Amino acid sequence: MTDLFDKAPREGRQPLAAALRPETLDDIIGQRDIVAPGSILQRRIRARALGSIILYGPPGIGKTTIARAIGNMLGKEFRPLHATRDGVKELRKIADEARIKPLLIFVDEVHRFSSTQADDLLSICEEGTADFVGATTGNPYHALPPALVSRSTILKLEPMSIEEMCLVVRRGIEHLQRSGHEIEISDDHVRLIAGRSGGDARRALTTLESLVLGHAGGQVTITEAMLEEAYAAAPVNHDRQSDAHYDTISAWIKAMRGSDPDAALHYLAHLIHAGEDPRFLARRLMIHASEDVGLADNTALQTAVAAATAVEKIGYPEAQIVLAHACLHIARAPKSNSVCRGISAAMAAVQSQPQVVIPKHLRDAHYKGAEALGHVGYKFPHNDPRGWVEQEYVPGLQRGTFYQSDARSGATFEGRADEFWKQVTGKVQTKTFG
Known part of the structure; x- marks a missing residue:
């Protein structure tokens, strides 16, 4: 392997990052899955059949460096374009030039190309006029035209360790x-x-x-x-429209759901440090207090709602303590998914099945003439010493069709409720687990 510094320019006032830019894939630090010997990229370079490549990942992790190294290894002139500065005219000019000499066209921020620019780029790719490497910080499957994605090999770069x-x-x-x-x-x-x-x-x-x-x-x-x-400014990559935002939110939610308080605090701190709106974070906490804790601990939702009210009143920096309070409650609480799963099943049934005819004994009887219509026969549970009476509420609906208890022990609200109603009704609640 050639030493990186032997290849770096020694003269002029190049920025350090430019001076240390590797000239081959072998000199690149990180991205081993992409640049390692035997990788698809190395094989294509060796076969001199690069085609169209999209490099996808956050800023500063080597997309342009890899593209330049590819050009060096292919012995092709590197012709960079920037989607926000170079239009169709420049693209067509380079395409004409590529017909008479070997070029590697590199487009930075290719997700910013207009539809006309993308069409011209597709034409170049399909004709094989030049090899093409595009760089984007946005998810190509969301940010790029499907036709360009289908004609390109997508390589995802990861932040360095x-x-x-x-x-x-x-x-x-x-x-x-x-x-x-x-x-x-x-x-x-x-x-x-x-x-x-x-x-x-x-x-x-x-x-x-x-x-x-x-x-x-x-x-x-x-x-x-x-x-x-x-490092007075935030060092994290966190564009609210990028994958970094959604991936971090996803990791935070999954850490709370997975009952890992340290990981949950880590991702919460990341989001706070990146300047995430505390109201957005509080909304997520309220959702997951019901979705992931639910009936296992009803106070989790109370904590989350209180946190949402508090951050509206105090804001950062103190709001981070309130958010951490609710985050840890959710992470540390026993878990039950029965609420989320139950309402999802009920909604699916209502949307796909014929409307249920409401039994007459459940219909409104608070008006003159209701009895003549047959709205009678309702049994008032409070009149029974047990606070419960046997009675049909949805014709033909079997116990456990929508709600299945996630109680893992009697210590949770759901577990205590299961035991209570078993004693009262003599019936065992349908459970998700055993």
Whole structure:
């Protein structure tokens, strides 16, 4: 493997991230599933049959770098376009050029292409005029025209691990030292830069460069105060219209449902730090208090509703405590899905089956003439010492058709209710588990 620094330009005032840009896939840190020997990308390059590739993932994780490396390995001129700056005219000009010499067309933010631009790009792809690599932060299956998706190989890039980010930072330090800078930095601070860059290698290198450059000679010692100043802004990738938003919300919900309080707090902190609206978070808590805790602990919904009221009144930063309170209640509470499952089954039945004829003894009898219509025979449960009487409410509806108890023990409300009604009615409630 060629050393990254042997290939990086030594002259000029290139930004550090640009100076360290790898020239082949073998030099790239991270994304091993995509760039490893034997991967589909490596095989296509070796066969010189790249075709159309879409690189999909958050900013700063190597989409442009991989595209440039592909161009180098194919020996093709790299022609970058940006969807918000370059229109149909530029695209057609490059297509004409590609007919007389080998080009790799790279389109950054390809999800921003207009329908006309996308049609022209499709024509280039279908004719095989040039190889094409597109980069997008949006989910291609949602953000790109289906025709372009169907003609492309989609490769999803993942944020780098802490260990990979540390390797990036150390390579940056070595490069700066070779350029004449004396740098003193602890392993903990290297890891801090790696961790607080949110998996964004470009951000890590840009931060490192800003910490080192501009000092009046001598050794530069990186301190925690310098790092705090550099990372005053949120380091997380969290565009509310992107997958990062929906994936983080999904992980938070699943951590609460899975009764992992530490993971639930982790994702809640991520969302709060990224500036998520506390009212949105409170709404999610109310939903999942019923959906995932439900009858196992009715007070979870009370806590969630109280949290929603509180965040309306106090806002951040104190609202984070209220949100954490409700989040932990839901995560720590016993779980029951019977409410969500029951209403879903009932709604499906009502929407798909003939309307049930309401029995006469259940119909409204609070008007003159109701008795003459036969609205009689209702048995008032409170008149019975047990508070319950045998009575049909929906003709033909069997016990357990919609509601099935999720009680795992008698300690939950649902478990206590099962035992109570078993004693009163002599009937066992249908249960999901055993």
